[in-house]
Amino acid sequence: MNKIVEEIRVLLSSPQNIVITHHYNADADALGSSLALFHYLVSRGHKCSVVSPNSMPDFLQWMPAAYKVLKFDDQKNEVVKAIDKAKIIFCLDFNNFSRTKGLAPYLQKSSAKKILIDHHLNPEKTFDIGISKPSKSSTCEIIYDLINDLDDNGMIHIDIAQCLYAGAMTDTGNFRFSNTTSSVHLMVADLIKKGLNPSLVSQAIFDNYQENRLRFLGYILTDKMLLFPEYHSAIIAVSQEELNRYKINNGETEGIVNYPLSIKNIIFSAFISERDNEIRMSFRSKGDFNVNLFARNYFNGGGHLNASGGRSEESIADTIKNIKEALIDNKKILKQCYLDLQ
Incomplete structure (x- = not known):
């Protein structure tokens, strides 16, 4: 894994055009991990676009920078342009291109370096670089680990913290499921130290329905x-x-x-x-x-x-x-x- 982190470190050592995408019908982990990585990479000077295969549910629209996400079903031309310009494509919370539906052919034919970051079982071997950790609670937790492995914990600000917490909270069923490990609790503790208010994120997701x-x-x-x-x-x-x-x-x-x-x-x-x-x-x-x-x-x-x-x-x-x-x-x-x- 250290070798993979070093490969990513080298790729991010100079400003790049980057696309971040996730699976069709994004949930809090897919969108949260995408936007957390977006905020981190922008802070490092990269030009980033988050691309979603389709529109996101209303209860996730509160996430910082959610309004900047390009939706393939509504903004196909802009999405295709962003993919064509990309040198790196981060593929988050899916391990098979078919999970992105109509977006899949454009991702597959892109010459950009494709980096998988995911926690599902049995990943496809079609990615250039892969971080696949089924033992982790969520893709958000893996993004948190990656930022730490890149020695950038100090760059985790409140917007990143909110996005990471949203994904980890929902994918563990409010920390009830068996994937709720000590490492995810340690992550949450660190995010709280950085200013995260867990109750506000919980309210934004669970107390925001019609x-x-x-x-x-x-x-x-x-x-x-x-x-x-x-x-x-x-x-x-x-x-x-x-x-x-x-x-x-x-x-x-x-x-x-x-x-x-x-x-x-x-x-x-x-x-x-x-x-x-x-x-x-x-x-x-x-x-x-x-x-x-x-x-x-x-x-x-x-x-x-x-x-x-x-x-x-x-x-x-x-x-x-x-x-x-x-x-x-x-x-x-x-x-x-x-x-x-x-």
Whole structure:
């Protein structure tokens, strides 16, 4: 890893044109890591553009410099120009170019040096330089480590601190998930020393929704949540019509998949949503039930031990049926993982 850091140090030793990008449907870790790195690199004299494959959810627009982010779906020409000029492209919080959707071909054909910084399992070997640390809580934590490894901890100002905290906080489920390590707590302690107010970031993310989102949450928990006690599992599925009825935008379903895990005896949760003519799935688990393997084996996806995603080309009804069949296949494993938690 020291060799990789030294390679990056050399690349950043003189001012460069740099693009920073992340996965489609950015969450707080994707956008937070991108903007934290943006602020750091600008402070070092580099010319940087943050490029997002599509528009970001409203509850993340508070992040410092979020208004400067170029959105590929709305500003394609500006994005392509920025990529064409770039000498370095930082690829954050994804490890497969397909995660950037329509942006992928432009990133792949670019002659710029491509640097992967990510914490998901099984990265593609298509990047020039790669920092892949699945043991880390978030990509934001890896960015924090990189700044430290470059001997620039003193350059972490309040804007960087807020962005880093947002990603680490959300990717650890408010520091509840098993990826909440001593290193992430040490990072947060350092950020607080630098002036971070954690409660303000928490309020900006979690207390910033419209009324319709809360009513939507009530509707799906009452009418759409299916429980399967024999598999210690739950499934929530919502259609495009239901999302439209409650005016739910991209990103506003973030975190809903975690709600069933608060039910006693439930250790696996799936959230299925229909949007833009495709079926997307989020999987979460407690204990040792590996939803990364679950997603890879059944739903063309992947991620982490306790958090992953997948996709389906079938209807919602057929997708629910397929998940039920996968639960049957994994009944013994789910039972043992449940018993291990008792």
